[in-house]
Amino acid sequence: MPEKSKKIVIIEDDKILLKALNVELLGEGFDVVSAIDGESGLKLVKKETPDLVILDLILPKMNGFDVLAALKKDDATMNIPIVILTNLGEDENRRKGMKMGAMDYFVKSSVGIEDITTKINRIFG
Numbered sequence: 001m002p003e004k005s006k007k008i009v010i011i012e013d014d015k016i017l018l019k020a021l022n023v024e025l026l027g028e029g030f031d032v033v034s035a036i037d038g039e040s041g042l043k044l045v046k047k048e049t050p051d052l053v054i055l056d057l058i059l060p061k062m063n064g065f066d067v068l069a070a071l072k073k074d075d076a077t078m079n080i081p082i083v084i085l086t087n088l089g090e091d092e093n094r095r096k097g098m099k100m101g102a103m104d105y106f107v108k109s110s111v112g113i114e115d116i117t118t119k120i121n122r123i124f125g
Helices: 015-027 038-048 064-073 091-099 113-124
Strands: 007-011 031-035 052-055 082-086 104-107
Touching: 007 015, 007 038, 015 031, 015 113, 031 038, 038 064, 052 064, 052 113, 064 082, 064 091, 082 113, 091 104, 104 113
Parallel strands: 007 031, 007 052, 052 082, 082 104
Antiparallel strands: none
16 A cells, blocks of 8 residues: 655745645645645644645745744644745844754745755655
């Protein structure tokens, strides 16, 4: 019996990037669900308990740092790996995200979708 596909929640308000990530990750055999703002993203993660979260930091309703803090504070979600994918390229933001418990931090302008998929496959590898 094949292994159950890993579930990924993407919290991203850029609809074009979200669609590209969805297509790429579905093509890799992942089960993907997404939200376009921090508030609904947080609810979605709590409801779905995914194997991984891809999180933008600049989001409507609730920013990514707040989502990250809420997920890491909750016993039900604290151990879910979180990969930050953002436009915030400053070292200070990267350090803050990693210190708060993110597994990795990607800056959108310097990473391709394939790089993200490779990293995710490595995490699950």
